[in-house]
Amino acid sequence: MTKSGPEITRRKILTGALYGAALLGLSGCDKLFDRLQQSRRIGALLDSAESASRRFLRLLTGRRRLAQEFEEKDISRYFKPNGNPPPLENEYMADAKAGWPNWRLEIGGMVERPTRLTLEELKGVPARTQITRHDCVEGWSAIAKWKGVPLARIIARVIPAPAARYVVFHCMDRDDNGELYYESIDMRDARHPQTILAYEMNGVPLPVEHGAPLRLRVETQLGYKMAKYIRRIEFVADLKTIPRGKGGYWEDRGYEWYAGI
C-alpha cells in the first residue's frame, strides 16, 4: 500500500486526460478522423497495413493454389459492367463491329521479343476456360465463365528481362477527364495459372461493356485490377515510370496497389 501515495496523483492526471479525451471526442469525433485522414504521416502509417496484408496472405497462399471454380449453373444472371464507359470513338466501334481487324495487342517493354498479335493469333494460343467469382472493391460479387490465353504463355513467348518485375496493362477506355485506364500486377500474379487474357465471356465474344476485345482476369485480386479494353502490355522494372507512379488508375486515386484483400 506504499504505492497508494503516488498512485493518487497519477490517477488524477490520467482521469483528467481521460475527461479531456472524452470531451474532444464528443466535440468533433467525425471531424477528428477527417483531419487525421488529411495528414501524410497518418496516411503513411495506414498504408503500412498494405504490405503486411500482401506478405501474410501470399505466405498462406503459395504459388500453385487456385481460386474456387464454379459450375455453369452458378453463373450470374446480372454482371455489373463497372468502371469507365466503353471507348465509344468511331475507330473503336467500327473495329468492334467488323470483328477487330485493326486491333493489335502490343507486347513490349523489357522483353527480348516484343510482339504484336491480332485477336485471331491470340485465339490460336492454347486457351484456359474458368468459371470464377469476380469480387468488386465495392463489395458485390458476380460469377462468369471466362476463356482466354494464360498470361504465363505470353510471358514465355516474349521472354521478359530478369529485371522486369511488373506487367502493365494500357487500356483504351477513358474517364470523364479523358484519362486512360491502366493497371499493373507483379510477375507472381502474372504467372498464376488462372491469370488469363480473356476474349470470351459466358461462351460469347467479350461484350463491349465488359472490355472487348480483351480484358485481364486475376483471380487473386479485386475487380479493379482486371483491366478491360487492353491495347498494350508493357513489362517494367519499376511502377514509378508509368503515368502517375502508383501502378494503376485507381491506385493513383488512393486505392491499394495490392488488391488481394
Place this chain on the structure above:
Amino acid sequence: MNDIVYRHNRVTRATHWVNAVALMVLFMSGLMIFNAYPHLHWGSKAEPAEAFFSIYASGEDGEVRSYTELYGRRYDTTGVLGTQNTDMGPLPRAFPSWITIPGFYCLACGRRWHFFFAWLFVLNGLFYFIYNRATGHVSQFILRPRDVPKLLPMALYYLHLRKTSPQDGEYNPLQKLAYTSVFFVLTPLVMMTGLAMSPQMGVAFNWLPAIFGGRQSARSVHFILAFAFALFTLGHVMMVITTGMINNMRSMVSGWYREKFHVATAVEAPVPRAENGGADDKERP
C-alpha cells in the same frame, strides 16, 4: 486505504484501450465500406434482385426519400438511413457521415483505416491473450460446464429476484458467458468472415468463404457481427456506468479499484475459495 485493490495489470489496461479505439475505428470505417454497396446477400454472388437487406434512396416527385428493406419489408428511413440532410438538401448515403470514417465519402480511405486497425485489433488481442494466459487470468473468465447451472440464478440476482449471488470466482457466470462469447466466438468469427472476403484468402483456402455459404454470406455475417460487437460494447459501457463509473474507469486507467461492498467476492478473496473446498484452485496459477 485498505479497501483499494489492484484490479487490472498494465497489459490488460493498455490493450483494453487500444482495443476500444480499434473496435470503434473498425466499426465506423466498416460502415464506410458498406456504404459503397449498401446491400447484403446470401451465397457466393450478389444478384441485385436477391438482396435480403438494402438501404437505398429514390427520387419521388422531386423529393429524395430513402428506404431500408429487410426481406421485402420496406421502411421509410429518410434522413436517418439512405439519405442524409446536408446544406444542399438530402443526399443519398446509406449510413450518415457522423458514424463513418472518414466522414466524407471515400471507399479507398475507409479500406485503409479498416485494414490497419484490423491488424492492430488482432495483434493487440493476441498480446493480451498470450500475456494473460501466462498469468492465469484468462482461465478465470472462461465459461465452464459447471458455470452453466449458475447462469439463471445470476440473472435472477441481477433482476433483484434472488438475494444471493452465485458468483464464486473473480467473474460471475454471466460475465464469463459474455467474455467467453466475445473472445472465443465473436472475435474468431469476425476475423474469419473478414478474411473470407479477401480474394487472395479465397485462393489460399477455398473452404473459408464456403463454410459461411459463400463470399457474400461471409460479408453479411461480418456486417451482423459488427453490430453484435456494438451491442456488447453498449452493454459493457452501461455496466461500467451503473456499477460506479469513476471507480471502474480509474481501475482501467490506473489499475486500482476501490472495494466497497463485495469484499468477499473481490480479487483478493482467498477466504470463500477455501470454503469451497479448493474447487477453484485450478483456476489460480
